[in-house]
Amino acid sequence: MDGPGFDADLPAQVERALADFLGHSREEIVRTEPGVAAGIDTLSGFVLGGGKRIRPTFAWWGWRGAGGAAGGPAAEGALQVVSSLELIQACALIHDDLIDSSDSRRGRPTVHVASAKLHADRGWLGSPATFGLASAVLVGDLALAWADDMFAGAPLPAATLAAARPAWRAMRTEVLAGQYLDVRTQAVGDASPEAALRIDRLKTAAYTVQRPLHLGAALAGAGDELIGTLLEFGGDVGVAFQLRDDLLGVFGDPSVTGKPAGDDLREGKRTLLVALGLQLAAERGDDAAARVIADAIGATDLAGAAVDRVREALTSVGAVAAVERRIDELTTSAVAALERAHLAEPAPSALAELIRLATQRTS
Template structure:
């Protein structure tokens, strides 16, 4: 089973699930059409990393290829949709995956219709509700995947923990932004809970639990998944500042405008001279930061050695994951797929 084929089957499973939900929503009111259209647009993008890691966690633990595991894995995309929609509201992000973020989409709809009242609260409120709906549907899709009761019961604890951790990680991310402390240690704590566990380690654990994995398999998947998850987020942090908008789906430098206290920023503040640190602290989080301002901050990050230090961390964590995978007691096909996914997750073009 190739990774591209799994990705295609995940897409098909998501489409089928939302299509099954569509008549129920439209039976409530045709006014819900824009809500479904926004969800369709959001689900149309994405790399499907979480379902892929879940599937290969299942296969690595001895599970056989089956549509039921694809359905269960695909439910993680609805969880991710919920997280992205809410994250964009909290960060006041204008775009997601190369299109308007959900709250901006509904804010624009309010204005286009000339409705009374403020457009922004309508957009934000609608986005929160759609995110909540995706969260509820993620659980429903998991439970209706077709896997047996025993498997679902084994996976449920992992699924619940995954949802708890990502919400705690999101809060810690907001807390760091409010405090403005910006240490490498505090930024890595956010990375671990908001991204590393949520994106890679827990999806692997979920697949393994569904397959009834032995404890040593889950431990090996942690040794691989956690450092890879950290490397994945560090790469995302670099792309959030230096990435090509055509590849990232967000304007260049958006993480700087949003004031994200990333490991990249923390590494820069450890190394930069006081004058550069002052500029970075003053301009980080400025929503009106123009292209020239983005270039100035990029220059500070690069010239201080912060970018090089972050790249070195990515390489170190990726290497640790590769070594753990080599020693992991999992099947050959899964080992190859997880090795390929490690490259995809940390690529400079992700």
């Protein structure tokens, strides 16, 4: 295919691939088991109801940067593979919302909340909340199972899919390991910066940037040296992305982020921002700031003026400035790695723009 192919509007192409797969998969099961239609539709609505498509985008530019075509049969197959990452993401988000008891996602009710409402509205037997929790677990599990189906069913040679499987397997394990580590860190109360960075590396960097790049490049036949450089680039970008997300979770505008300000604090997340806040407050002997930050972690009723006090404390002890410096350092090292990769155009330009979008201060 001549011209830009799928490069020109990748999110729309990912949306098309997902809609085609979900529609076909729904038809297969609902034809014989119509009672599951509501659950299937919940998943389809969640997957197709928004999202930045970050993981398919990084995977696509790994494919293109390693010499993959912009259009044609091979590109169509690669598109299906990279789009399947959104189903892993759906599983992770649905279960994450359940773990965190979150009420909203992207400005809409989370899957367990929406499913509980469906139960209540229809007057079904039993507890709406229990039904909502069970439905979210099962819908998330289905998303993960269908991700494998979408990957395996891509119209690509078996050897091409086999080359990408190490990245696929590593990514699934790493994101679940990162989620478990996140839960465990909250449970044991480890507020160290080192613990926060370990979670960032596993749960965000590896899953959001490194392995998608690895996956796309492997599909295009990239060698170990290029993949190694992309993993280095992706690690820095991924951590910087998570640190920006941590800042926006406390200081961001909910109308932009899609989540209430302070949600990470209410959920008890030990982010690097919080860890540095506690560490710097202790170093400065600022007991008042340390108490404000510590009391906010896991405070489910945190809102309004209380969130403002945490913001003031994190700023006054220097935690915000320290995280901003770390983002700048990671961005600089990511740019250097990108230059060393010598990717095929237009991948370098596209990835440079993704660095900017991932680390900018407003979204």
